[in-house]
Amino acid sequence: MNVQRIALVGPMGVGKSSVGRALTRMLDCPLVDLDKMIETEAGMTIREIFAREGETGFRLRESELLSRVTSETLETSLVLAAGGGIVTTAAAREVLGQHWTTIWLNAEPSTLLSHLQSETNHRPMLDSDSDLLSRIVQLASVREAWYRSVARFTVTVDGRDVDSIAREICQLGGWMTCSD
Ligand SMILES: Nc1ncnc2c1ncn2[C@@H]1O[C@H](COP(=O)(O)OP(=O)(O)O)[C@@H](O)[C@H]1O
Ligand SMILES: O=C(O)C1=C[C@@H](OP(=O)(O)O)[C@@H](O)[C@H](O)C1
Ligand SMILES: [Mg+2]
Numbered sequence: 456m457n458v459q460r461i462a463l464v465g466p467m468g469v470g471k472s473s474v475g476r477a478l479t480r481m482l483d484c485p486l487v488d489l490d491k492m493i494e495t496e497a498g499m500t501i502r503e504i505f506a507r508e509g510e511t512g513f514r515l516r517e518s519e520l521l522s523r524v525t526s527e528t529l530e531t532s533l534v535l536a537a538g539g540g541i542v543t544t545a546a547a548r549e550v551l552g553q554h555w556t557t558i559w560l561n562a563e564p565s566t567l568l569s570h571l572q573s574e575t576n577h578r579p580m581l582d583s584d585s586d587l588l589s590r591i592v593q594l595a596s597v598r599e600a601w602y603r604s605v606a607r608f609t610v611t612v613d614g615r616d617v618d619s620i621a622r623e624i625c626q627l628g629g630w631m632t633c634s635d
Contacts, residue, residue: 521541
């Protein structure tokens with residue numbers, strides 16, 4: 456069996472979790488949404504982790520969990536929806552580049568703004584003195600080179616629905632099910 460391991464990276468709000476869910480339906484293989492797994496294991500929400508442990512504590516949990524999930528599933532087909540900031544950790548970039556077919560979902564700031572406008576509550580990295588659009592642009596300027604460095608493919612999502620994005624990803628790899 457041909458093992459497929461697809462990791463979705465990209466900025467907050469681009470649709471990693473949503474496209475991840477669509478992909479697992481289409482490919483009939485499991486999804487790990489890393490943020491959800493972090494929350495379950497910590498028994499805290501992401502906002503609570505940031506409040507108690509700061510961004511540093513969250514990044515440690517995130518990169519350690521990525522390494523563990525990766526090493527425990529090397530022979531398993533899997534879709535991984537990462538959090539937008541995973542690429543800020545060097546160890547995580549190494550794992551994504553080496554052990555996953557990593558796909559960068561990318562979008563214009565205006566698209567991210569429209570996706571995130573009612574979704575800032577559980578995303579502490581969006582707490583900022585500046586307005587939401589400026590924060591989106593600022594994070595992109597820091598992170599885009601890292602997304603590029605880990606990604607085998609880039610998919611632009613502007614103006615597209617979740618299923619069409621997932622279908623494009625399946626076509627990129629020639630995947631019909633996770634065993635193809
Ligand atoms: N292609 C899309 N078109 C319209 N809305 C989208 C699309 N992708 C995601 N969304 C919406 O944007 C918000 C953030 O999506 P989510 O999947 O949580 O993004 P991420 O995991 O990348 O932060 C959700 O409300 C989701 O329904
Ligand atoms: O970009 C970031 O730093 C973060 C993105 C979030 O995930 P999504 O990209 O799924 O929103 C989550 O991991 C956390 O709030 C930090
Ligand atoms: Mg997500």
